[in-house]
Amino acid sequence: MIESTHSAPERDAVRAVREAGRTTVLIIGAGINGISTFRDLALQNVDVLLVERGDFASGASSASSHMIHGGIRYLENGEFRLVRESVQERNGLLRIAPHYVKPLQTTIPIYSTFSGILSAPLRFLTHRSGKPKERGAFLIKLGLTIYDTFSRDGGMVPRHRFLGRKRSLAELPELDPHIKYTATYYDASMHDPERLALDVLQDGLAAHSGAKALNYVEAIGRGPDGVRLRDLESGTEFTIAADVVVNASGPWTDLTNGALGDETRFMGGTKGSHIVLDHPELLEATGGREIFFEHSDGRIVLIYPLKGRVLVGTTDIDADPREVAVCTEEEIDYFFDLIHHVFPTIAVSRDQIVYSFSGIRPLPRHEDTAPGFVSRDYRIEVDRQGSVPLVSLVGGKWTTFRALGESLSDVVLDLLGRSRSVSTSGRPIGGGEGFPRTARARHTWLGQHLPGAGERAERLLTRYGTRAAEVWDFIREGDDAPLASGDLSTRELAWMVEHEHAVRLQDIVLRRTSLAFTGDVDRGVLEELVDALAPLLGWDAARRDAEVEDTRRLLNERHGLSLPEFPSRHLG
Numbered sequence: 001m002i003e004s005t006h007s008a009p010e011r012d013a014v015r016a017v018r019e020a021g022r023t024t025v026l027i028i029g030a031g032i033n034g035i036s037t038f039r040d041l042a043l044q045n046v047d048v049l050l051v052e053r054g055d056f057a058s059g060a061s062s063a064s065s066h067m068i069h070g071g072i073r074y075l076e077n078g079e080f081r082l083v084r085e086s087v088q089e090r091n092g093l094l095r096i097a098p099h100y101v102k103p104l105q106t107t108i109p110i111y112s113t114f115s116g117i118l119s120a121p122l123r124f125l126t127h128r129s130g131k132p133k134e135r136g137a138f139l140i141k142l143g144l145t146i147y148d149t150f151s152r153d154g155g156m157v158p159r160h161r162f163l164g165r166k167r168s169l170a171e172l173p174e175l176d177p178h179i180k181y182t183a184t185y186y187d188a189s190m191h192d193p194e195r196l197a198l199d200v201l202q203d204g205l206a207a208h209s210g211a212k213a214l215n216y217v218e219a220i221g222r223g224p225d226g227v228r229l230r231d232l233e234s235g236t237e238f239t240i241a242a243d244v245v246v247n248a249s250g251p252w253t254d255l256t257n258g259a260l261g262d263e264t265r266f267m268g269g270t271k272g273s274h275i276v277l278d279h280p281e282l283l284e285a286t287g288g289r290e291i292f293f294e295h296s297d298g299r300i301v302l303i304y305p306l307k308g309r310v311l312v313g314t315t316d317i318d319a320d321p322r323e324v325a326v327c328t329e330e331e332i333d334y335f336f337d338l339i340h341h342v343f344p345t346i347a348v349s350r351d352q353i354v355y356s357f358s359g360i361r362p363l364p365r366h367e368d369t370a371p372g373f374v375s376r377d378y379r380i381e382v383d384r385q386g387s388v389p390l391v392s393l394v395g396g397k398w399t400t401f402r403a404l405g406e407s408l409s410d411v412v413l414d415l416l417g418r419s420r421s422v423s424t425s426g427r428p429i430g431g432g433e434g435f436p437r438t439a440r441a442r443h444t445w446l447g448q449h450l451p452g453a454g455e456r457a458e459r460l461l462t463r464y465g466t467r468a469a470e471v472w473d474f475i476r477e478g479d480d481a482p483l484a485s486g487d488l489s490t491r492e493l494a495w496m497v498e499h500e501h502a503v504r505l506q507d508i509v510l511r512r513t514s515l516a517f518t519g520d521v522d523r524g525v526l527e528e529l530v531d532a533l534a535p536l537l538g539w540d541a542a543r544r545d546a547e548v549e550d551t552r553r554l555l556n557e558r559h560g561l562s563l564p565e566f567p568s569r570h571l572g
Contacts, residue, residue, distance in 0.1 A: 010234040017212055018238040023049040025412055026227055026242035027251030028256055029217045031061035032197045032296050033396040036405025039204035043422045047210030053218035055507045057197035060250040063359020065313050066306060068101050068188040068399045082377045086399045087150045090188050097432040099465030100196040104189040106290045109342055110181040112136040137181045144185055147375050160185035174285035174343045194511035198500055199430025216503055223262040245393045245416050250362035251321040262383055266394045268365035272472060273327035273358040274313035275335050278519055282310045285343050301338050307518050319360045324522050326558055327356040354519025354561035364394050378404055380411050431465020471495050483532055484515055484525050490532050495535045505530050505547040506554055523566055
């Protein structure tokens with residue numbers, strides 16, 4: 001998060017929390033795992049306050065590979081419990097969040113038959129770095145056979161299939177002709193991770209009147225009366241008392257604990273970067289599938305069609321959470337090399353990159369274990385030494401957020417001496433409830449719930465799931481005008497402010513919409529949006545200029561854009 005260059009009046013939501021002065025559970029960190037825990041506790045009728053120093057799901061949760069996957073690679077780590085839980089949660093999310101989580105056909109190109117048979121057991125036992133050895137068809141077949149036993153969910157997910165060179169190239173003709181086989185299996189894609197997180201958050205807020213959530217509020221210390229918080233919009237500082245404090249700040253967990261006076265050394269995250277290409281030829285070459293493979297350095301990488309663009313990732317580099325994670329020129333070269341490795345006849349260039357992003361995985365400290373072998377599982381640490389227990393989450397990933405939230409909530413309930421009354425297993429998330437799953441059902445739903453929406457109906461259903469009915473009713477209540485070439489409108493923007501906690505311009509272009517991800521942000525779009533936001537949020541000309549400049553710098557410095565400095569429109 002780039003620090004804001006402005007100050008603002010105290011928000012009503014912040015004032016209400018400040019005046020209340022206490023809650024039962026305080027959760028610090030509103031990535032997907034903090035949000036999931038918040039929802040679970042709210043469903044148990046526990047008073048819970050969630051605070052996040054940036055926007056909701058703006059940290060590690062915003063830098064994912066947009067996948068919900070069972071983690072076939074974890075088999076090599078011997079993490080069978082995590083694989084079982086991951087595939088169960090993946091299959092569950094396909095049911096409870098079908099508006100954002102979709103089946104994803106995944107193909108692995110394979111260059112040899114028996115490669116890696118001798119080196120794999122040694123890597124499995126030691127988890128140490130060494131010269132990587134490509135996995136051949138035998139090892140991949142073995143892994144996918146084991147994966148199927150965890151993954152198929154009573155036959156709903158198809159078994160994997162192997163094809164030889166000739167049939168593989170018939171299906172994907174741009175693949176490297178030197179491949180010997182391809183293996184294809186199914187996982188799941190997550191089209192809008194930030195919006196999925198927002199749906200989980202809204203479910204929590206709706207579940208219990210004592211559940212409150214604040215973005216742009218930072219935990220800065222702890223004293224005998226509670227945790228000290230600072231509203232980064234107004235600069236107001238205040239103290240909140242709680243019976244349990246939960247630290248769910250991901251890769252920044254140790255830093256947060258340090259600010260609370262509890263020095264820990266739990267975390268050892270790695271950086272993962274991605275680029276997004278506007279490249280129709282590469283998009284067509286994928287055949288609508290994710291291409292997932294091991295590069296020559298032993299890293300697992302992917303080429304993935306999404307939103308009419310191609311997402312390419314990821315790296316796995318030790319990282320310091322005190323430093324900003326950005327995609328480097330060296331990483332871009334690496335991505336281009338792996339594209340050439342798989343699709344040797346397709347040229348790529350930097351001017352086709354419309355967006356890049358990088359984040360730090362919230363992994364446990366791993367000393368000399370190779371980054372690719374660091375456990376993706378999670379654990380929960382409880383410090384009972386103070387008068388108020390401090391619970392720290394170590395690890396966690398998108399795929400298992402529901403189960404993790406339930407596990408973390410159970411720890412908190414035990415500390416409170418309370419028992420679980422509701423499970424989130426099988427419970428629809430937000431706009432996933434009643435979501436139409438076939439073309440016919442979709443057509444019927446749109447006609448019934450979005451009358452008069454015309455061409456906007458499909459976009460609204462895609463963005464909000466079945467919550468689109470509420471959004472459309474809100475839009476029709478007032479005057480509406482298109483924004484950002486019709487991707488958005490003035491009333492929809494008002495919905496995002498009033499119902500989705502949008503506080504800054506960057507919240508709209510980065511997380512409430514896909515405008516930045518797809519490369520559809522320029523000076524005109526930023527100025528159009530800021531002018532529409534200004535009356536909704538009470539911004540004067542100086543604040544409008546600051547919002548545009550803050551967002552421009554963030555897009556340039558963190559996401560690889562080259563937007564020029566805009567002339568100020570503030571006249572004094």
